Amino acid sequence: MIKLNIDLEKVNPEKVFICGCDVTLKDILDLIDQGITDIQLIKRLTHVGMGFCQGRYCIDTVAQIIAWRTGKNLKEIKLPVARMPVRPVKMKVMANEE
Numbered sequence: 001m002i003k004l005n006i007d008l009e010k011v012n013p014e015k016v017f018i019c020g021c022d023v024t025l026k027d028i029l030d031l032i033d034q035g036i037t038d039i040q041l042i043k044r045l046t047h048v049g050m051g052f053c054q055g056r057y058c059i060d061t062v063a064q065i066i067a068w069r070t071g072k073n074l075k076e077i078k079l080p081v082a083r084m085p086v087r088p089v090k091m092k093v094m095a096n097e098e
Helices: 025-033 039-046 058-070
Strands: none
Touching: 025 039, 025 058, 039 058
8 A cells, every 4th residue: 555645634625636537635525524434435426446547546545535534543444345247248248349
């Protein structure tokens, strides 16, 4: 996990993008302030982790933000798990080539 190198207290949350999906720090903080600290739910509500990186970079960042904002230990934050399709699907079908 890459440690955040910015002081979150000193930035404008509306201008800090968490991921390539245009999710801002403000989007994440607003949900945390409403009591939503489950990354899977945050992912569903904001689409963080659903862009080009598929969460490889931004999900760790969201976990660190949750830990920072709530005062929890980072190890207490549950990361989402990847889910495979219900049944095998050919990639060309998923790419809409068939």
